[in-house]
Amino acid sequence: MDPMSRFFVVLIALLSTLPLIATELxxxxxxxxxxxxxxxxxxxxxxxxxxxxxxxxxxxAALPPDEREKxxxxxxxxxxxxxxxRKRMKEFGRQESKRMREExxxxxxxxxxxxxxxxRKHFETRYREERRKVEKAVIEQLRAIRKPLLDAMHADLKxxxxxxxxxxxxxxxxxxxxxx
Numbered sequence: 001m002d003p004m005s006r007f008f009v010v011l012i013a014l015l016s017t018l019p020l021i022a023t024e025l026x027x028x029x030x031x032x033x034x035x036x037x038x039x040x041x042x043x044x045x046x047x048x049x050x051x052x053x054x055x056x057x058x059x060x061a062a063l064p065p066d067e068r069e070k071x072x073x074x075x076x077x078x079x080x081x082x083x084x085x086r087k088r089m090k091e092f093g094r095q096e097s098k099r100m101r102e103e104x105x106x107x108x109x110x111x112x113x114x115x116x117x118x119x120r121k122h123f124e125t126r127y128r129e130e131r132r133k134v135e136k137a138v139i140e141q142l143r144a145i146r147k148p149l150l151d152a153m154h155a156d157l158k159x160x161x162x163x164x165x166x167x168x169x170x171x172x173x174x175x176x177x178x179x180x
Contacts, residue, residue, distance in 0.1 A: 100131060 049057060060068055078086070104127045113120040 100128075104128075104131075 049060065052060070060071060063071060081089070104124060107127070108120055108123055111123075113123055
């Protein structure tokens with residue numbers, strides 16, 4: 001899974017458990033507002049995973065080491081965000097989940113799948129898996145398109161903003177000696 005896809009998958013998973021995690025990691029004290037550190041721990045501190053809800057610890061343990069580290073980095077990043085940034089990211093996650101749910105429901109209904117059937121549950125699982133693959137492919141295609149465009153933009157900006165090399169000073173031609 002490429003980093004951008006993994007980021008969004010982890011972000012959505014994090015957003016769904018964030019209220020529990022935030023409360024466990026940073027309890028509100030009388031002089032400590034939610035989302036603020038009490039100043040006793042440095043910003044890059046190690047997370048106390050024992051405070052995470054059991055279902056989050058299980059999911060975290062099941063991740064490969066590189067994805068687990070990325071998840072933990074995302075948690076640290078989340079803690080460093082302002083309340084407004086968190087709010088925007090939560091809203092984005094909600095909108096994406098809602099849009100995917102609507103598309104999935106529309107397709108399932110068009111196929112005549114009953115809402116409470118095992119087939120429907122299996123369909124939803126497969127839909128999410130296939131949707132992740134599609135999103136990953138789209139992101140890879142965008143990266144392939146973006147790279148040459150960014151390279152060209154970088155070259156243009158370097159040309160435009162690099163200090164111009166001064167043109168060599170023209171040497172004065174020796175004055176022609178006049179002959180009487």
